[in-house]
Amino acid sequence: MSDKAKRMTGVLLVLTGVVLSLAHILAPVHNDGIVYRTGCGSAWQLSGIPVKEAGIVRINTAGEDELETLPGIGKVYALQLIEERNKNGPFYYPEDLTAVHGIGNGTVKKLYQYINLTVE
Template sequence: MEKALLGLTAAFLLMTTGYFLGARSAADPYRVDTQYPAAAEIAAPSEAPPAAPEGTVNINTATAAELETLPGIGEKRAADIVADRAANGPFRIPEDLTRVKGIGEGTLAGLIEYITVE
């Protein structure tokens, strides 16, 4: 019994050693070539991004149209802000805007300098 166990262990060690040694030299490394387009080939944006509002927008009193002037806020998101304000009351701090569905930390970071709750 001991000889059989010793034989199986030796066979296992030989197989795994052969597998790892053979796997290292079997494949050539990949080469990836990248071509960058010339500056003339890069298309200019068809539409300029909306300009940031002058001053700040009070998110507690602004209409949906006024909220749409904020960067990253479209018609749907502005309507969601107005609906949340009506359902849950005014925003106490600008960071409360994240309670609106679809507005996370990233969106808030782009808005924080343009909004107020005064």
């Protein structure tokens, strides 16, 4: 394959990646008539779990003790979550929790089924 053909193939692969990334970011996720779009393009599918069901924590109103019931969240992270919430306002998207030092995408994925992001 010539150098020109290799470069054109590389350009096409990059452009394909860009188009697919943009399509993923711009595509809304629908659930119960509400459109949810994440800040970094990740699709977070909400489940129909009632808020009052055991194990669901309202992350934007929960106190330290309630936050500590979440898997992987101890006293330090609970206090940091409260501090972040008080300083910068409510968490709107699950990935907003990564603003707390030490909470990464893996932790957020583990917490997702246990949290409710309702802002009241």
